[in-house]
Amino acid sequence: xxxxxxxxxxxxxxxxxxxxxxxxxxxxxxxxxxxxxxxxxxxxxxxxxxxxxxxxxxxxxxxxxxxxxxxxxxxxxxxxxxxxxxxxxxxxxxxxxxxxxxxxxxxxxxxxxxxxxxxxxxxxxxxxxxxxxxxxxxxxxxxxxxxxxxxxxxxxxxxxxxxxxxxxxxxxxxxxxxxxxxxxxxxxxxxxxxxxxxxxxxxxxxxxxxxxxxxxxxxxxxxxxxxxxxxxxx
Amino acid sequence: xxxxxxxxxxxxxxxxxxxxxxxxxxxxxxxxxxxxxxxxxxxxxxxxxxxxxxxxxxxxxxxxxxxxxxxxxxxxxxxxxxxxxxxxxxxxxxxxxxxxxxxxxxxxxxxxxxxxxxxxxxxxxx
Numbered sequence: 001x002x003x004x005x006x007x008x009x010x011x012x013x014x015x016x017x018x019x020x021x022x023x024x025x026x027x028x029x030x031x032x033x034x035x036x037x038x039x040x041x042x043x044x045x046x047x048x049x050x051x052x053x054x055x056x057x058x059x060x061x062x063x064x065x066x067x068x069x070x071x072x073x074x075x076x077x078x079x080x081x082x083x084x085x086x087x088x089x090x091x092x093x094x095x096x097x098x099x100x101x102x103x104x105x106x107x108x109x110x111x112x113x114x115x116x117x118x119x120x121x122x123x124x125x126x127x128x129x130x131x132x133x134x135x136x137x138x139x140x141x142x143x144x145x146x147x148x149x150x151x152x153x154x155x156x157x158x159x160x161x162x163x164x165x166x167x168x169x170x171x172x173x174x175x176x177x178x179x180x181x182x183x184x185x186x187x188x189x190x191x192x193x194x195x196x197x198x199x200x201x202x203x204x205x206x207x208x209x210x211x212x213x214x215x216x217x218x219x220x221x222x223x224x225x226x227x228x229x230x231x232x233x234x
Numbered sequence: 235x236x237x238x239x240x241x242x243x244x245x246x247x248x249x250x251x252x253x254x255x256x257x258x259x260x261x262x263x264x265x266x267x268x269x270x271x272x273x274x275x276x277x278x279x280x281x282x283x284x285x286x287x288x289x290x291x292x293x294x295x296x297x298x299x300x301x302x303x304x305x306x307x308x309x310x311x312x313x314x315x316x317x318x319x320x321x322x323x324x325x326x327x328x329x330x331x332x333x334x335x336x337x338x339x340x341x342x343x344x345x346x347x348x349x350x351x352x353x354x355x356x357x358x359x360x
Contacts, residue, residue: 028281028283029281161279164279165276165279168272168275168276168279168281168282169272169276173281173282173283174282174283190237190239190245190278190279190280190281190284191279191280191281192281193283210244210245210246210284210287213241213243213244213245214244217242217243218241218242219239219242222241
């Protein structure tokens with residue numbers, strides 16, 4: 001379980017997340033959805049111990065999370081954070097030197113799955129291929145928990161599809177947990193075990209995605225509209 | 235790959251429909267070994283948990299059999315497959331009848347409609 005208990009996070013005067021209490025199952029894929037500025041990125045960073053809450057606690061399987069948990073929690077930033085002067089194979093060596101759970105064989109399997117040339121320099125990659133490389137170095141870690149902040153954002157449909165395919169192929173949903181923040185709700189839908197909806201710094205709901213179809217007869221995107229309309233005022 | 239799912243129904247049920255179709259058309263004859271959960275999940279572009287749920291549901295209805303250490307297979311029982319075929323036909327006919335009745339068609343009109351549809355060329359092989 002990832003447990004948020006009365007969590008508030010502020011940046012100076014701006015509140016990013018307010019009094020959030022929620023239990024997210026530790027295994028399987030959880031989509032984190034909601035409009036811009038609703039608190040998705042902050043929730044992911046708090047879950048990984050990359051930010052500390054101003055109020056409340058965040059725990060992973062009963063243990064309070066901290067910066068040190070980066071040894072077992074992998075995080076993919078929405079920003080470009082990879083070193084441009086590396087070649088892809090050098091980047092993989094570098095990541096392997098930083099993370100004990102980094103599986104180089106898996107990284108190379110993913111590179112060939114995505115048709116990437118290990119000898120190519122990061123700075124000469126297209127935006128789409130940089131997006132692919134970021135996914136490779138994150139999923140190559142055999143981490144218990146993967147936090148992916150907007151992995152599809154700004155990428156073309158073909159790249160988005162190859163990233164979704166690689167998530168299906170290389171994440172072990174029985175052993176690993178994944179939190180993915182995204183606006184591409186419909187594309188991501190078949191991949192999700194459950195959906196967490198945020199609005200205006202609050203969690204509105206957490207629901208099993210197949211149960212949404214069963215109970216409401218709509219997909220996640222349709223359900224989100226429904227939730228937003230019903231619980232719009234917070 | 236690139237499957238599109240109907241938004242109004244659970245994905246595992248839609249995968250069940252696809253597998254039922256493969257079995258009834260004979261593309262997957264009795265005893266056929268099914269792809270692994272992971273492989274089918276990649277084919278459909280869905281969460282492997284969804285495929286696991288599909289397999290266990292089909293095992294429960296007897297359409298698939300799980301053999302320990304060997305994988306998942308289409309049942310060897312012709313009777314089960316025949317029963318599935320009848321069941322699906324019944325279900326589709328019921329849907330069709332419900333729709334016709336909701337348009338206010340009488341049984342006689344529906345029967346005449348089917349007969350004249352079958353007389354039209356192109357549909358001879360019905």
